[in-house]
Amino acid sequence: xxxxxxxxxxxxxxxxxxxxxxxxxxxxxxxxxxxxxxxxxxxxxxxxxxxxxxxxxxxxxxxxxxxxxxxxxxxxxxxxxxxxxxxxxxxxxxxxxxxxxxxxxxxxxxxxxxxxxxxxxxxxxxxxxxxxxxxxxxxxxxxxxxxxxxxxxxxxxxxxxxxxxxxxxxxxxxxxxxxxxxxxxxxxxxxxxxxxxxxxxxxxxxxxxxxxxxxxxxxxxxxxxxxxxxxxxxxxxxxxxxxxxxxxxxxxxxxxxxxxxxxxxxxxxxxxxxxxxxxxxxxxxxxxxxxxxxxxxxxxxxxxxxxxxxxxxxxxxxxxxxxxxxxxxxxxxxxxxxxxxxxxxxxxxxxxxxxxxxxxxxxxxxxxxxxxxxxxxxxxxxxxxxxxxxxxxxxxxxxxxxxxxxxxxxxxxxxxxxxxxxxxxxxxxxxxxxxxxxxxxxxxxxxxxxxxxxxxxxxxxxxxxxxxxxxxxxxxxxxxxxxxxxxxxxxxxxxxxxxxxxxxxxxxxxxxxxxxxxxxxxxxxxxxxxxxxxxxxxxxxxxxxxxxxxxxxxxxxxxxxxxxxxxxxxxx
Amino acid sequence: xxxxxxxxxxxxxxxxxxxxxxxxxxxxxxxxxxxxxxxxxxxxxxxxxxxxxxxxxxxxxxxxxxxxxxxxxxxxxxxxxxxxxxxxxxxxxxxxxxxxxxxxxxxxxxxxxxxxxxxxxxxxxxxxxxxxxxxxxxxxxxxxxxxxxxxxxxxxxxxxxxxxxxxxxxxxxxxxxxxxxxxxxxxx
Numbered sequence: 001x002x003x004x005x006x007x008x009x010x011x012x013x014x015x016x017x018x019x020x021x022x023x024x025x026x027x028x029x030x031x032x033x034x035x036x037x038x039x040x041x042x043x044x045x046x047x048x049x050x051x052x053x054x055x056x057x058x059x060x061x062x063x064x065x066x067x068x069x070x071x072x073x074x075x076x077x078x079x080x081x082x083x084x085x086x087x088x089x090x091x092x093x094x095x096x097x098x099x100x101x102x103x104x105x106x107x108x109x110x111x112x113x114x115x116x117x118x119x120x121x122x123x124x125x126x127x128x129x130x131x132x133x134x135x136x137x138x139x140x141x142x143x144x145x146x147x148x149x150x151x152x153x154x155x156x157x158x159x160x161x162x163x164x165x166x167x168x169x170x171x172x173x174x175x176x177x178x179x180x181x182x183x184x185x186x187x188x189x190x191x192x193x194x195x196x197x198x199x200x201x202x203x204x205x206x207x208x209x210x211x212x213x214x215x216x217x218x219x220x221x222x223x224x225x226x227x228x229x230x231x232x233x234x235x236x237x238x239x240x241x242x243x244x245x246x247x248x249x250x251x252x253x254x255x256x257x258x259x260x261x262x263x264x265x266x267x268x269x270x271x272x273x274x275x276x277x278x279x280x281x282x283x284x285x286x287x288x289x290x291x292x293x294x295x296x297x298x299x300x301x302x303x304x305x306x307x308x309x310x311x312x313x314x315x316x317x318x319x320x321x322x323x324x325x326x327x328x329x330x331x332x333x334x335x336x337x338x339x340x341x342x343x344x345x346x347x348x349x350x351x352x353x354x355x356x357x358x359x360x361x362x363x364x365x366x367x368x369x370x371x372x373x374x375x376x377x378x379x380x381x382x383x384x385x386x387x388x389x390x391x392x393x394x395x396x397x398x399x400x401x402x403x404x405x406x407x408x409x410x411x412x413x414x415x416x417x418x419x420x421x422x423x424x425x426x427x428x429x430x431x432x433x434x435x436x437x438x439x440x441x442x443x444x445x446x447x448x449x450x451x452x453x454x455x456x457x458x459x460x461x462x463x464x465x466x467x468x469x470x471x472x473x474x475x476x477x478x479x480x481x482x483x484x485x486x487x488x489x490x491x492x493x494x495x496x497x498x499x500x501x502x503x504x505x506x507x508x509x510x511x512x513x514x515x516x517x518x519x520x521x522x523x524x525x526x527x528x529x530x531x532x533x534x535x536x537x538x539x540x541x542x543x544x545x546x547x548x549x550x551x552x553x554x555x556x557x558x559x560x561x562x563x564x565x566x567x568x569x570x571x572x
Numbered sequence: 573x574x575x576x577x578x579x580x581x582x583x584x585x586x587x588x589x590x591x592x593x594x595x596x597x598x599x600x601x602x603x604x605x606x607x608x609x610x611x612x613x614x615x616x617x618x619x620x621x622x623x624x625x626x627x628x629x630x631x632x633x634x635x636x637x638x639x640x641x642x643x644x645x646x647x648x649x650x651x652x653x654x655x656x657x658x659x660x661x662x663x664x665x666x667x668x669x670x671x672x673x674x675x676x677x678x679x680x681x682x683x684x685x686x687x688x689x690x691x692x693x694x695x696x697x698x699x700x701x702x703x704x705x706x707x708x709x710x711x712x713x714x715x716x717x718x719x720x721x722x723x724x725x726x727x728x729x730x731x732x733x734x735x736x737x738x739x740x741x742x743x744x745x746x747x748x749x750x751x752x753x754x755x756x757x758x759x760x
Contacts, residue, residue: 003742004741006741010741051582071583074580075584123649136591137588169579181595185598185599192599192602192610198602198610200600201611206621207620209749214647214648215648216624216649220599222603239650240652249626251742255741311667311692316684319687320688322658323687324654325692327696327701328702329701330742352653353655353695356658458656459659459663484653
C-alpha cells in the first residue's frame with residue numbers, strides 16, 4: 001500500500017521538477033529571447049516560406065482570432081470527409097469501415113477542439129491512416145492552438161499599452177517545433193522500448209495456451225500516445241485508452257504518461273508570470289490551482305482505497321481497494337490520482353474505467369471538469385482561470401467601492417459582461433444538454449436509432465443519470481473521458497455533444513482573448529495605494545471562493561441527483 | 573480572410589508531412605530495436621507463438637492459474653471494461669457468483685482469502701496480471717489437480733511475482749501467462 005502512495009508523490013514531484021524549468025523555457029521562446037533550441041530557426045523559416053506566411057507580421061486580437069478560427073475550420077472540413085471515406089483510402093490493413101456522417105461529425109469536432117470524446121473504438125472504428133492523419137495530426141495542432149491562444153493573452157499584459165500582440169502562426173508553429181514535437185519524441189521512445197507497438201503491421205493471430213484462436217489489434221500507436229498526453233488530448237489508440245496493456249504497458253510508462261499530461265499546463269502558468277514580469281502572480285495562481293487539485297485528489301484516493309462497500313458486505317476484504325475497471329499493474333491509488341489529473345486538466349485519457357469508480361469519486365471527477373481550471377488544458381487552462389479572476393476582481397472592486405483594475409488596466413462593464421457570459425455558458429450547456437438527453441431517454445425511449453434511447457444506460461437509477469451528466473460535462477470541458485457504459489454512438493449524442501463541444505471550446509477561448517485585447521489597449525494606470533493587488537494571498541483566497549461559489553451554485557442540484565444520491569443509497 | 577484560408581491550407585499540408593509522416597516513421601524505425609521489433613513482445617513455446625507478454629489470455633481449466641474476469645472474454649481484437657457502477661444490483665449478483673465459483677473450485681479457502689482483483693473485471697478486459705494474493709489463493713487447487721507438491725507451486729508463484737518499480741513505486745503483480753507456462757515446464 002505504501003509503495004502505491006510513494007508512486008503518487010514521486011510522480012507529482014517529478015512533474016514539478018520538469019514543469020517549472022519548462023515554463024521558464026517557454027517564456028523565453030515566446031518572448032523571442034535566446035534559447036538552446038534556436039538551431040531550429042532555419043527549419044521554421046522553411047515551414048513559413050512553404051506556407052506563404054510572414055511570421056513577423058503583428059496582429060491585433062481580432063486578427064488572431066480570425067486566423068485561429070480559419071485554420072480550425074479547414075481541419076473540420078478536411079477531417080469530416082476523410083473519416084467518412086477512410087475505408088476507401090490506403091493504410092487500412094484490418095479493413096475497417098468508413099464512419100457514418102453523424103459519427104464523423106462528432107469525431108472531427110471532438111478532435112479539433114482538443115476533446116477526444118471518441119464515440120468509436122480505435123481497433124475497429126479508424127484506420128492507420130486516420131489514426132495518424134486525422135487524430136494524431138489534430139492532437140498536435142489543437143494543443144498548439146490552445147498554447148498559441150494563451151500566448152496572445154500573455155502578450156496583452158506584457159507591455160503597458162499595446163494592440164500589437166505578435167503573430168498567431170509564429171506562436172502556433174513554435175508550440176509544435178519547440179515544445180510538442182521534441183517532447184513527444186522522447187515520450188514515444190520510452191513507450192516503444194517498454195512494449196507499445198510502433199510498426200504498421202495489421203492484426204496478429206495466435207493460438208493460446210488453452211487452444212483458443214486469439215486476434216490481437218496493434219499498429220503504430222507509440223507516437224500518438226505520446227502527444228495525446230502532452231497535448232492534454234486524451235484520445236487513445238485502443239478503445240480502452242491507457243488501461244490497454246499495449247497503450248500503457250507498466251508502472252513506469254504509467255508515471256511517464258501521467259507526468260506528460262501535467263507538465264505543459266503547469267509550465268504555462270509559470271511562463272505567464274515570467275512573461276509579464278510578475279512572478280508572484282503566477283505563484284499565487286499556481287497555489288490556488290494546487291490546493292484545488294488536492295481537495296479533489298485526497299477524497300478520491302480515500303474512496304477508491306476504501307473499496308466498494310457493497311462488495312465488502314459480501315465478506316470480501318478488498319485489501320487492495322476497489323478493483324472493478326482497474327488494472328493490477330497500476331492499482332487503485334495511482335488510478336485515483338490519474339482520474340483526478342485527467343479530469344482537472346481536460347486530458348480525458350483514462351487508465352481505469354470511470355464508470356466503475358465509487359459514487360463520490362465520480363462526483364470529484366465531474367467537479368474537476370466543471371471547474372476546468374485547476375491547471376486546466378494545454379493553454380486553455382490559464383484562459384479559463386482568467387475568467388474567474390476577472391469576476392473576482394470585479395466583486396472585490398464592488399466590495400471596496402472602486403473601479404476594478406487588473407494589472408494596471410481598468411476593468412469596465414464590457415469586460416465584465418464578457419466574463420459573466422462565459423461563466424454562465426458552462427452551466428447552461430451542461431444542464432440544458434443533460435436535460436435534453438434525459439427528456440429523450442424518458443419520452444422517446446423507442447426512437448429508431450443506432451442505440452435506442454431506452455438502452456443507452458449501462459446502469460440503472462442514479463448512476464444512469466450520472467452517465468448522461470458525465471457525457472455532457474466532459475464535452476463542455478473538452479475533456480473526453482466518459483462513463484463509457486453509455487451507448488453514445490447514435491444521432492442524438494453525436495449531434496448534441498458535437499455542438500456542446502464547439503461552443504465549449506471556442507467561446508471560452510475568444511472571451512478571455514477579447515477581454516485581454518481590450519484591457520491591453522487601455523491606458524496604463526501606475527500602481528498606487530488604492531490599487532487592488534492581485535498577487536496577494538487575500539486575492540488568491542478571493543478567487544478560490546469565487547470558483548467554489550460559482551460552481552457550487554451551478555451544479556449542486558445536478559450532483560445531488562447523480563453521484564450524491566447513489567452514495568447515500570449505498571450507505572443504507 | 574482569403575489570405576488566412578490559403579495560409580491555413582498550406583500550413584496544414586506542410587505540418588502533415590512533418591507530424592504524420594516523418595515523426596511516426598522515426599518512432600517506427602526506433603521501435604524495430606525494441607523487444608518484439610515494434611509489433612508487441614511475443615512469448616513462444618516450442619517455437620510457436622502462444623501469446624503476447626502484455627496481453628492477458630483466458631485460463632479456465634482448473635489446472636491453470638486463472639486471470640481476472642474480463643468483460644470482453646480476453647478477445648484482444650477489441651478491448652473493454654464492464655463499466656458497471658458500484659451499486660448496480662445485476663453487477664453485484666455477478667460478483668457474488670464469481671465468489672461462489674472460486675469457493676467451489678478452491679474448497680480450502682474462505683471468503684476472506686479472496687482478493688478483489690479475482691472477482692472484478694479489469695479496465696481493459698486484457699489485464700495480463702493478478703495480485704500476489706490472487707495467485708496464492710489458487711496454489712492448493714493447482715497442486716491438487718497437477719499432483720504436485722504445494723511448496724513447489726508456491727515457490728513458482730514467488731519466483732514469478734514482480735515487485736514494485738525500483739522496489740519503491742506501485743503494487744506487486746504476477747503475470748498469469750508466464751506463471752502458467754512455468755507451471756507446464758514443471759510437469760516435465
